[in-house]
Amino acid sequence: MKTVNMENRSLVTIANHSKERILYLLEMAKEFEKKPNRRLLAEKVVATLFFEPSTRTRLSFETAANRLGARVIGFTDPKVTSSSKGETLKDTIMMVSNYADIIVMRHYLEGAARYASEIAPVPIVNAGDGANQHPSQTMLDLYSIYKTQGTLENLNIYLVGDLKYGRTVHSLLMAMRHFNPTFHFIAPTELKMPEEYKLYCKEHSIKYIEHTDFTEDTIADADILYMTRVQRERFTDLMEYERVKDTYILNSRMLEKTRPNLRILHPLPRVNEITYDVDESPKAYYFQQAQNGLYAREAILCDVLGITLDEVRADTNR
Amino acid sequence: MSDKKELQVAALKNGTVIDHIPSDRLFTVVSLLDLKHMDTNITIGNNFESKKLGKKGIIKIADRFFTDEEISKLSVVAPNVKLNIIRDYEVVEKKQVVMPDELKGIVKCNNPKCITNNEPMQTWFHVIDKEKGLLKCHYCEKEQLKDNIKLL
Ligand SMILES: [Zn+2]
Numbered sequence: 001m002k003t004v005n006m007e008n009r010s011l012v013t014i015a016n017h018s019k020e021r022i023l024y025l026l027e028m029a030k031e032f033e034k035k036p037n038r039r040l041l042a043e044k045v046v047a048t049l050f051f052e053p054s055t056r057t058r059l060s061f062e063t064a065a066n067r068l069g070a071r072v073i074g075f076t077d078p079k080v081t082s083s084s085k086g087e088t089l090k091d092t093i094m095m096v097s098n099y100a101d102i103i104v105m106r107h108y109l110e111g112a113a114r115y116a117s118e119i120a121p122v123p124i125v126n127a128g129d130g131a132n133q134h135p136s137q138t139m140l141d142l143y144s145i146y147k148t149q150g151t152l153e154n155l156n157i158y159l160v161g162d163l164k165y166g167r168t169v170h171s172l173l174m175a176m177r178h179f180n181p182t183f184h185f186i187a188p189t190e191l192k193m194p195e196e197y198k199l200y201c202k203e204h205s206i207k208y209i210e211h212t213d214f215t216e217d218t219i220a221d222a223d224i225l226y227m228t229r230v231q232r233e234r235f236t237d238l239m240e241y242e243r244v245k246d247t248y249i250l251n252s253r254m255l256e257k258t259r260p261n262l263r264i265l266h267p268l269p270r271v272n273e274i275t276y277d278v279d280e281s282p283k284a285y286y287f288q289q290a291q292n293g294l295y296a297r298e299a300i301l302c303d304v305l306g307i308t309l310d311e312v313r314a315d316t317n318r
Numbered sequence: 319m320s321d322k323k324e325l326q327v328a329a330l331k332n333g334t335v336i337d338h339i340p341s342d343r344l345f346t347v348v349s350l351l352d353l354k355h356m357d358t359n360i361t362i363g364n365n366f367e368s369k370k371l372g373k374k375g376i377i378k379i380a381d382r383f384f385t386d387e388e389i390s391k392l393s394v395v396a397p398n399v400k401l402n403i404i405r406d407y408e409v410v411e412k413k414q415v416v417m418p419d420e421l422k423g424i425v426k427c428n429n430p431k432c433i434t435n436n437e438p439m440q441t442w443f444h445v446i447d448k449e450k451g452l453l454k455c456h457y458c459e460k461e462q463l464k465d466n467i468k469l470l
Contacts, residue, residue, distance in 0.1 A: 089433070089437050090439070111434065111455065114433075115439060130458070131431070132458055133459075
């Protein structure tokens with residue numbers, strides 16, 4: 001068996017990934033899209049530890065592991081909350097490290113994955129740590145953009161809805177810094193893009209324009225429309241919520257003036273921010289986007305275990 | 319109290335004098351430098367008049383010289399303290415506290431949802447801006463100003 005230096009192979013965040021590294025992982029995802037079923041992780045055990053439930057993410061990772069021939073162990077513990085904790089995270093991680101070759105973990109506490117990666121003898125994949133990072137979501141978003149636009153360079157990306165608390169839009173914004181994007185931030189005043197991310201844009205020469213209105217004219221030049229949920233509980237002023245709740249809803253009529261290459265993304269689950277008539281449009285891409293998560297996660301699992309793009313390309317086993 | 323006794327307290331042959339400590343931070347400085355476990359002569363004075371601070375504390379430690387790393391811990395609580403290095407009754411060097419690039423196990427993260435507040439582990443901050451005292455938690459990645467932060 002090949003030994004790989006496990007140090008720092010963990011995936012905690014892609015915020016610091018270089019352009020080359022991001023493109024490398026996307027190329028690997030592309031290989032898995034061509035052929036998702038491989039035996040690259042045969043005889044490996046993948047543990048999925050969900051300290052907070054997230055059925056979609058867990059199913060996606062477990063499917064990725066299964067399609068790579070790995071066996072999966074793990075738990076989802078909806079009863080574990082910050083108020084009723086038992087064992088320390090460290091003890092759980094050390095115990096599971098005895099059984100598994102890789103740990104995919106989701107945790108309600110921020111920084112949990114970073115800490116786990118520092119103490120675990122096996123690589124950790126962060127499947128979301130509180131409001132902090134969710135790198136596999138960002139990878140699948142990038143892959144979806146890359147695949148539908150043929151490039152990540154020079155795109156007009158419109159982020160719509162809750163830009164204040166939306167972790168996915170923040171990570172996407174940071175990962176896109178290498179590719180000269182123009183961002184449009186469309187949000188109600190209460191949920192607008194936080195200052196720290198606008199500062200980040202300035203520091204990295206990322207162009208952005210802010211809007212509060214969301215109409216067919218606003219989105220006419222969009223290449224990517226990234227929709228998010230506007231949740232009632234995020235508002236301190238409920239009058240404000242009532243006033244804006246129907247403003248950030250996309251319907252098929254609004255797509256009439258849009259570019260032919262436009263694709264609509266959404267991290268799912270949606271509530272009412274995209275009406276069902278949009279599903280029929282060839283521009284609706286959110287279900288395929290979720291499917292891309294499988295390929296992105298297959299690439300992530302292989303990468304953290306030290307399997308290279310060349311090895312994936314050379315793999316011809318059925 | 320005789321003159322001789324006073325002199326014994328005041329004069330230091332070799333060692334370090336830490337001056338301009340804000341009075342309310344004196345005992346925090348004592349604990350950060352772990353003076354409790356030193357067995358040389360230590361004089362701790364507090365509530366002396368100070369033009370700059372109103373009231374200040376002074377610590378004199380015989381035969382002990384601190385590394386920059388050791389004193390950098392003080393930057394969080396008492397960034398303006400002055401250290402006088404004494405050799406043979408003379409001040410041979412004056413030092414100021416410089417904020418280090420990293421703070422480990424000194425301050426507490428402000429974010430209640432941070433792993434460091436929920437797990438028996440050491441905190442770890444990266445100093446982003448020394449002038450402003452802007453710190454970033456290594457774990458939850460939240461940026462915070464040192465003035466709003468609590469000591470562990
Ligand atoms: Zn923190």
